[in-house]
Amino acid sequence: MTEYLIRRVLQSVLVIFLITILTFLLIHAAPGGPTQMMLSPGLSPEVFKQQAHNLGLDQPVPVQYVRWISGLLQGDLGYTFKNHLPVADLLWPRIGNTFILMGAAWLLSLIIAIPWGIYNSTKVYGLSDQSASFISYLGFAMPTFWFGILLQQWFSLKLRWFPLSDMHTRGKEGDIGDLFMHLVLPVTVLSLGFLASYMKYARASMLEVLDQDYIRTARAKGVKERRVVFHHALRNALIPIITILGLDLPILVAGAALTESVFNWPGMGRWFVQMATQREYSVLMAITIVTAVMVVLGNLLADILYAIVDPRVKLGKQGGKAA
Amino acid sequence: MAKKRKWWSGLLVLSLVGVLFTGCSTNNNATKSPNATAESSASAASEAPAASEPAAGAPVDGGTLVMSTFSDIVNLNPLMINDTSSGDLAEFVFAKLYNLDREGNVKAEPWSLAADVPEISADGLTYTVKLKDGIKWSDGQPVTADDVVFTVDMAKNPETGSPLTSLFDKVKTVEKVDDKTVKFTMKQVYAPFLYSLVQAVVPSHVLKDVKPKEMQTNPYGTDPAKTVTNGPWKWTSWKQGDSHTLDADPNYWGEVKPHIAQLVYKIYADQNTEVQALLKGDTDHISAIPVTQVEAVKANKDIHIIQKPGAQYEYVMFNFDAKNFKDKYGLFTGQKTRQAIAHALNRQGMVDNILKGVGAVMNAPFLPDTWADPGDAAVNYDYNAETAKKLLAEDGWVAGKDGILTKDGHRFSFELQYNAGNSRREQVAAVIQQNLKEVGIEVTPKAIDFAAWIDQNVTPGKFQALLLAWSLNTPDPDSESVFSSKYFPPAGQNSGWYKNEKLDQLWVDGYSTVDQAKRKEIYKEVGKEISTDLPYVFLYQYGQAIGTGPRVHWAEEDAPEPSLGYGQYFHAIKWWVTD
Numbered sequence: 007m008t009e010y011l012i013r014r015v016l017q018s019v020l021v022i023f024l025i026t027i028l029t030f031l032l033i034h035a036a037p038g039g040p041t042q043m044m045l046s047p048g049l050s051p052e053v054f055k056q057q058a059h060n061l062g063l064d065q066p067v068p069v070q071y072v073r074w075i076s077g078l079l080q081g082d083l084g085y086t087f088k089n090h091l092p093v094a095d096l097l098w099p100r101i102g103n104t105f106i107l108m109g110a111a112w113l114l115s116l117i118i119a120i121p122w123g124i125y126n127s128t129k130v131y132g133l134s135d136q137s138a139s140f141i142s143y144l145g146f147a148m149p150t151f152w153f154g155i156l157l158q159q160w161f162s163l164k165l166r167w168f169p170l171s172d173m174h175t176r177g178k179e180g181d182i183g184d185l186f187m188h189l190v191l192p193v194t195v196l197s198l199g200f201l202a203s204y205m206k207y208a209r210a211s212m213l214e215v216l217d218q219d220y221i222r223t224a225r226a227k228g229v230k231e232r233r234v235v236f237h238h239a240l241r242n243a244l245i246p247i248i249t250i251l252g253l254d255l256p257i258l259v260a261g262a263a264l265t266e267s268v269f270n271w272p273g274m275g276r277w278f279v280q281m282a283t284q285r286e287y288s289v290l291m292a293i294t295i296v297t298a299v300m301v302v303l304g305n306l307l308a309d310i311l312y313a314i315v316d317p318r319v320k321l322g323k324q325g326g327k328a329a
Numbered sequence: 330m331a332k333k334r335k336w337w338s339g340l341l342v343l344s345l346v347g348v349l350f351t352g353c354s355t356n357n358n359a360t361k362s363p364n365a366t367a368e369s370s371a372s373a374a375s376e377a378p379a380a381s382e383p384a385a386g387a388p389v390d391g392g393t394l395v396m397s398t399f400s401d402i403v404n405l406n407p408l409m410i411n412d413t414s415s416g417d418l419a420e421f422v423f424a425k426l427y428n429l430d431r432e433g434n435v436k437a438e439p440w441s442l443a444a445d446v447p448e449i450s451a452d453g454l455t456y457t458v459k460l461k462d463g464i465k466w467s468d469g470q471p472v473t474a475d476d477v478v479f480t481v482d483m484a485k486n487p488e489t490g491s492p493l494t495s496l497f498d499k500v501k502t503v504e505k506v507d508d509k510t511v512k513f514t515m516k517q518v519y520a521p522f523l524y525s526l527v528q529a530v531v532p533s534h535v536l537k538d539v540k541p542k543e544m545q546t547n548p549y550g551t552d553p554a555k556t557v558t559n560g561p562w563k564w565t566s567w568k569q570g571d572s573h574t575l576d577a578d579p580n581y582w583g584e585v586k587p588h589i590a591q592l593v594y595k596i597y598a599d600q601n602t603e604v605q606a607l608l609k610g611d612t613d614h615i616s617a618i619p620v621t622q623v624e625a626v627k628a629n630k631d632i633h634i635i636q637k638p639g640a641q642y643e644y645v646m647f648n649f650d651a652k653n654f655k656d657k658y659g660l661f662t663g664q665k666t667r668q669a670i671a672h673a674l675n676r677q678g679m680v681d682n683i684l685k686g687v688g689a690v691m692n693a694p695f696l697p698d699t700w701a702d703p704g705d706a707a708v709n710y711d712y713n714a715e716t717a718k719k720l721l722a723e724d725g726w727v728a729g730k731d732g733i734l735t736k737d738g739h740r741f742s743f744e745l746q747y748n749a750g751n752s753r754r755e756q757v758a759a760v761i762q763q764n765l766k767e768v769g770i771e772v773t774p775k776a777i778d779f780a781a782w783i784d785q786n787v788t789p790g791k792f793q794a795l796l797l798a799w800s801l802n803t804p805d806p807d808s809e810s811v812f813s814s815k816y817f818p819p820a821g822q823n824s825g826w827y828k829n830e831k832l833d834q835l836w837v838d839g840y841s842t843v844d845q846a847k848r849k850e851i852y853k854e855v856g857k858e859i860s861t862d863l864p865y866v867f868l869y870q871y872g873q874a875i876g877t878g879p880r881v882h883w884a885e886e887d888a889p890e891p892s893l894g895y896g897q898y899f900h901a902i903k904w905w906v907t908d
Contacts, residue, residue, distance in 0.1 A: 036780075036781065037780070037781035037784045037785045038778070038779075038780025038781045038782075038783060038784035038785075039780070039784065042780075042783055042784070042788075044411050044412050044413075045783065045787070045797075045799075045822075046411070046492075046799075046800060046802055047799050047801065047802070047808060047810055047811050047822065048495040048496075048802075048810040048811075048822070049411070049492055049495055049822070050494070050495060050810075050820055050821060050822070051788045051818075051819055051820060051821075051822070052487070052820050053490055053491065053492055053494055054490070056487060056488065056489075056490035057490035057545060059490075060488075060490055060542045060543075060545050060546070061545065061546070085546075088403045088404070089402075089403050089404050089550075089551040090545070090546040090547075090548070090551060091551060091569065096569050096570075100570075155601075158605060162609060163605065163608055163609055169611075170605055170606060170609040170611055171597070171602060171605070171606060171611070172611075176395075176572075176593065266598070267598035267599065267602070268598070268602065270597050270598050270602050270606075272568075272570055272571050276570075276598055277570060280400075280401075280570070283778070283779070283780065284780070285780050
């Protein structure tokens with residue numbers, strides 16, 4: 007297991023390194039740069055050329071990459087080009103904000119989706135199953151930003167039950183109750199999306215297991231249905247779900263651009279979009295690195311959990327999936 | 330089991346309630362992209378702004394005003410400001426040498442640094458500026474002539490990369506006469522220079538050791554703790570991407586003190602989110618309500634809307650460089666062809682339907698009702714497809730098999746570029762496409778990401794035609810940098826490679842005299858020539874709808890003035906808030 011972990015970590019480092027090169031090239035291949043974002047009469051483009059020169063943006067891309075990666079190896083994520091602010095100082099609070107939002111939505115949907123999906127697998131096509139299907143389709147089909155705007159119109163502007171947007175009321179930073187109120191609407195929007203997929207997975211995976219020979223054997227032996235489901239089937243049904251959860255881990259830090267924008271949530275998703283339009287290379291690279299690390303970690307975590315819940319899987323030798 | 334089922338169906342009903350009870354539709358056209366005019370909406374009405382609630386009574390001191398925007402600042406250092414948000418905030422924390430009055434005249438107001446209007450020598454070559462006594466920086470140091478000289482020298486130095494370069498490039502020398510007096514000597518008579526003095530300065534005692542190359546990355550302007558200011562409010566804090574806090578400076582030197590104790594400048598994801606916040610009361614002031622939402626906002630009686638055409642106009646720019654066309658055959662070389670296009674476009678229809686009547690058709694690059702407006706001297710192209718067809722035929726265009734005009738074997742088909750995310754331009758581009766189709770010209774509208782567009786097309790002058798706007802940052806009519814052949818790409822802004830020697834000379838004549846009457850005559854001539862020759866089809870002047878909530882008050886003479894740059898905060902020092 008230890009040997010396997012070390013090997014996986016080394017592989018991951020290599021993968022992340024390759025990702026940085028690729029991302030750096032891609033980002034710099036996009037036309038335009040962080041300097042000229044405005045046109046005004048009388049303003050010569052030469053000014054922006056000079057600004058790009060002052061910021062070292064006119065150097066060859068490989069040179070810029072080496073400068074960036076050597077900074078990174080010393081734990082320095084660099085500075086924003088437009089206003090020379092340390093990227094790290096901007097990044098961590100946003101990761102935290104996104105984590106709060108996505109984590110809450112993720113947890114809530116898990117708590118509802120897994121039991122509900124499993125229940126529905128035992129009562130296929132019942133009313134509960136039908137309504138779950140309906141909600142799933144809704145979750146998949148409804149554009150999140152549109153749903154968000156609807157919730158705002160109704161519950162915030164009309165009924166005034168919840169705040170419209172932001173993470174805190176001004177002057178109430180740190181007030182947990184206030185944070186909770188601000189979470190309700192965006193979490194509702196995001197949960198619907200998560201809920202839709204997790205419920206489907208839980209139901210499908212459970213159905214598959216319930217169809218297995220050993221379950222039929224257990225039932226034939228007269229084992230109580232409850233025991234069949236919870237004792238014999240559940241653990242096996244959870245295996246694919248755990249994989250999905252591991253793969254979804256990056257979403258917890260990458261955030262949701264549209265929902266964060268609609269609710270003015272100061273998180274990573276909204277920030278990434280802003281910074282992409284402004285060509286803030288160092289910020290985009292920092293977000294890429296963080297997301298890449300999470301993807302690799304998520305994969306690794308899924309594999310380890312797999313080994314824990316499924317005794318047939320042995321990590322290290324031939325077992326374990328390649329990341 | 331039956332019991333359980335009930336429970337589930339109850340849950341289903343509950344979950345549906347939330348979905349079905351949402352009866353109102355919302356515009357979800359989220360636009361957020363910086364652009365030539367840093368906006369994505371247009372609207373205005375030609376009525377004077379009404380005063381706020383008279384019942385509000387006399388001004389009260391204290392309170393917090395929340396203003397909003399949809400993009401964060403870049404840098405508050407006056408030497409580096411080139412975006413709307415930074416310019417907005419700078420209005421509150423920096424005093425300028427001079428300020429504009431409602432009519433756009435240069436004035437030494439109580440909150441200006443200068444004591445009196447500049448003395449201009451008889452030959453128009455020297456400007457002498459006298460500073461007020463007792464003006465101070467927020468760290469207690471006096472504001473002196475050194476600061477003005479330092480600012481101008483820094484701006485003129487090409488290594489700084491300062492957007493102010495163009496304001497001072499006609500200045501030969503700037504000298505300190507004494508602590509309170511500065512003398513500018515010009516290389517030539519340059520009338521628009523007066524407006525260059527409507528400008529904030531930086532503290533030389535803080536920045537004197539900063540190399541020009543490092544001005545951009547210096548924390549002055551990005552770190553509130555290190556940004557010494559001299560305006561009515563101080564920049565207290567900045568939560569990046571979220572908000573700024575400005576507090577009234579207790580040591581502010583001005584005779585007129587601000588009423589409002591604290592300003593919060595809040596950043597929203599886009600204009601739609603901003604409008605929602607205004608309706609909810611989370612923000613008290615937004616600078617631009619998207620044209621698609623003005624009607625919805627008007628339905629709310631608590632919101633005060635000011636609509637008036639502003640200092641910006643939209644146009645279609647032709648490219649005169651044949652290299653940009655198939656087989657190097659320039660489609661817009663014929664003057665009659667360009668005139669035909671002007672006739673084919675329903676400009677009044679755009680104003681009525683897209684701008685909802687808030688705007689005015691223009692025929693020259695001068696704003697309607699300003700002193701340089703050429704009026705009837707400029708050619709007005711009425712919307713007339715028949716005239717357009719006739720002119721096209723005279724220029725040698727004949728209808729091809731597919732109904733599209735051809736000439737010398739070339740189809741009249743071109744691409745019209747504009748920046749993605751600008752809902753107004755999207756609609757206008759569609760109208761242009763339709764209008765020109767009716768006279769046999771094929772237009773392909775193409776929306777491009779702003780940063781890429783500027784880099785790949787606008788700056789190098791590589792496009793066939795584009796739809797864009799100019800936001801006029803000074804009331805002076807001089808537009809040489811946009812139309813003169815001196816300013817071809819990539820170093821200049823005449824992106825369409827337009828060359829007209831008569832106009833080139835007229836622009837120079839226009840700024841080479843400070844005699845207003847003479848200038849008026851010259852710009853009349855410019856208006857006549859440019860509207861005949863048409864480097865652009867001038868579409869219309871447009872405006873932004875400013876919205877304020879019920880907490881904000883001002884006396885009539887201090888109401889926002891949309892026709893001025895940053896006019897949405899006109900005389901904000903005299904506004905007050907009530908709860």
